[in-house]
Amino acid sequence: MDILEIIGKKRDKKVLTRDEIHYFIKNYVSGEIKDYQASALLMAIYLNGMNNQEISDLTDEMKNSGDTLDLSDIPGIKVDKHSTGGVGDKVSLVLGPMIASLGAKLAKMSGRGLGHTGGTLDKLESIPGCRINLTEEEFKHQVREIGISIIGQNEELDPADKKLYALRDVTGTVASIPLIASSIMSKKLASGSDAILLDVKYGSGAFMKNLKDAKKLAVTMVNIGKALNKDVKAEVTDMDQPLGMAVGNNLEVKEVIETLHGRGPKDLTELCIDSGSIMLVQAKIFYSKEEAKKAIIENVKNGKAFEKFVEFIKWQGGDVEYLYHPERFDVASRIIPVYSNKAGYVSRIDALTIGEGSMRLGGGRETLDDVIDMSAGIILNKKIGDKVEKGELLATLYTNKENTEEIERNVLGAFKINKNFKKKVLEKELIE
């Protein structure tokens, strides 16, 4: 077997065997197969696709390319969640404590933010003292004892994805459903949970720009789960505006606290309760989503969900005084209002522009080495469907940077304001 044969087969729209996929992954990770050869194969996959069997074989081979986490010594069903990335997406930090307060075990490895999307790890690190680099033993112990831990991905996990993702990034082969699906699922499967809930976002600011492609990706990932005997479900949700009102690390943690107290924005609260209830059924703690939803709402009301958040942050070394007194978080030195230049109804808030704006204010990173300003970001003062008058506040920027006029103009331009508002029925689907 050699790589030229494999590239030629895929170029000619033929199906790759398990052995050929194994050969490619093994020899690419070891350096035997060169980047230029892997690029050609990636482009052939991008252009000609893969069938379900090839996708699940590729996923399994990538998963097996490095360490895998064994969580079997933690009693109960371990659940995990993954969002394909969005703007203002702080769902894991709200939903995790909600479900852990009802007995679920969330063992989650998470990522950092890059470009316009934020990352759960950065949000956690914006709480002074909070550690995301627990050892495997600490991680497992914490999940066993309190039902929740979120840490950074182990360096030895899925080295095939690390190499392939970096290569895809510079060869125009990111936006391929077989490659995205195998990349996400190989990491999730390597992190050892029994049941996984995926949130596949669509819209501006998301990987998938429309509902049709998002559904295709969701179905592909659920099928990988079926082929590899894992309980995988996928929600398809919109990202036509940022989630909640806050974008930026500190600002988002404050919104997490509000939401766990039952005072959060409607869209964020509903998504967390909805996804949380699906995970509680996957964890076999409740038989129906309705029962699970009621229990989550009850635990928000009686304070148990917030108490679980405090316990979780305390175990990870964070200073929980900030959770009781969120006014202690650093506040940016410049707070800049953005006012509407017309009257009407907000019909769209371009999530990509808001995410990029927050990044440029200091709240995100352009490259992985950039240092984040935890206090920087954007608060939306209006959401889709809200009425606005000319001169009314649309958004507030938080930054320690000067010369932000262009960002202010972009944020204003992200708001589409129309004379009338026709409520769009948002399609939301659960693929299982």
Ligand code: URA
């Ligand atoms: N997220 C991933 O982890 N991989 C992709 O290919 C795309 C999004």
